[in-house]
Amino acid sequence: MAGLRTLIAACAALTISTAASAQTLKSGTLSLVVPFASGGPSDVAGRILAQGMAETLGQTVVVENPVGGGGTVGSLRVSRSTPDGSQFVLGNNGTHSWSQSLYKVPPYDTLKDFTPLGLAVESPRVIIVPNSLPANTLPEFIAYVKANQDKIQFASAGAGSASHVSCILLNAMLGVNVTHVPYRGLGPAMQDLIAGRVHYICDSVSTSKPQIEGGQVKAVATTGLKRSPALPNIPTAKEQGLDFDVLTWQGLFLAKDTPAPIVSQLSQAMSKALDLPSVRGRFEPLGEEVPAPDRRSPEYFKQFVAGEIARWSGPIKASGVTVE
Numbered sequence: 001m002a003g004l005r006t007l008i009a010a011c012a013a014l015t016i017s018t019a020a021s022a023q024t025l026k027s028g029t030l031s032l033v034v035p036f037a038s039g040g041p042s043d044v045a046g047r048i049l050a051q052g053m054a055e056t057l058g059q060t061v062v063v064e065n066p067v068g069g070g071g072t073v074g075s076l077r078v079s080r081s082t083p084d085g086s087q088f089v090l091g092n093n094g095t096h097s098w099s100q101s102l103y104k105v106p107p108y109d110t111l112k113d114f115t116p117l118g119l120a121v122e123s124p125r126v127i128i129v130p131n132s133l134p135a136n137t138l139p140e141f142i143a144y145v146k147a148n149q150d151k152i153q154f155a156s157a158g159a160g161s162a163s164h165v166s167c168i169l170l171n172a173m174l175g176v177n178v179t180h181v182p183y184r185g186l187g188p189a190m191q192d193l194i195a196g197r198v199h200y201i202c203d204s205v206s207t208s209k210p211q212i213e214g215g216q217v218k219a220v221a222t223t224g225l226k227r228s229p230a231l232p233n234i235p236t237a238k239e240q241g242l243d244f245d246v247l248t249w250q251g252l253f254l255a256k257d258t259p260a261p262i263v264s265q266l267s268q269a270m271s272k273a274l275d276l277p278s279v280r281g282r283f284e285p286l287g288e289e290v291p292a293p294d295r296r297s298p299e300y301f302k303q304f305v306a307g308e309i310a311r312w313s314g315p316i317k318a319s320g321v322t323v324e
Contacts, residue, residue: 027059
């Protein structure tokens with residue numbers, strides 16, 4: 001009988017130990033999935049964040065770049081991963097908000113297939129045009145696009161990307177139908193814009209800032225509620241009479257059913273990383289703004305993402321644009 005009690009006690013202890021280990025973040029290397037090409041704005045942000053989180057966690061955080069489907073391929077991979085916190089994805093408007101309305105059959109349900117971890121950074125878009133385009137202000141740009149919509153093209157980093165959907169929403173607000181030219185990343189799109197082969201891009205501040213400051217392209221407006229600290233001389237669309245505000249946000253998502261203690265540990269590590277001077281000092285010149293601490297929590301991020309999906313569903317569907 002005593003032996004049986006000892007065996008039962010040992011089994012119980014093993015069960016408790018196994019359950020506890022399932023609630024604890026694994027030691028060793030963690031993977032931050034950035035589902036876009038290396039060198040792009042999301043990749044740069046992801047690498048800054050990965051280095052900061054490695055410091056606050058005391059663990060190695062590597063960046064992986066499984067590309068495709070406007071960021072949905074890498075996001076889908078994380079949604080199907082083991083919910084132990086060893087993988088998390090840097091998602092954005094395109095991958096986790098607009099995708100729910102843009103795709104005829106969304107590859108995943110953002111609200112059901114992921115555990116939101118936290119909002120990391122936000123930035124406006126910037127509408128850029130080639131120097132050859134006869135428009136220097138947003139009103140001049142609008143007049144030109146309306147008069148030439150059947151002759152011009154806008155470029156993007158690919159169907160479903162933030163640069164694509166931002167311009168879709170802009171075109172819908174202007175009431176124009178302009179041909180879309182998708183590229184494999186914003187780098188080649190920028191080269192064709194500089195050459196005048198395409199006529200505008202709704203770009204990220206971080207990608208376009210060097211070309212704007214170098215005089216290679218013109219910026220006619222940013223799309224935030226206030227001017228971007230990285231481009232303080234560029235007026236917003238609202239300042240120029242167009243009620244159009246689109247922010248690009250980026251945040252971390254885990255697989256669904258990730259245990260709450262792991263979510264809490266990673267959330268705290270992310271928030272601490274965003275407060276590191278070494279991290280903020282790299283984000284700010286790129287035009288990426290770090291949200292206040294109360295906007296970084298998993299609870300806030302869950303509500304925020306649900307609101308973003310609801311906010312953009314109508315405009316995207318009204319545009320009539322879909323992605324297979």
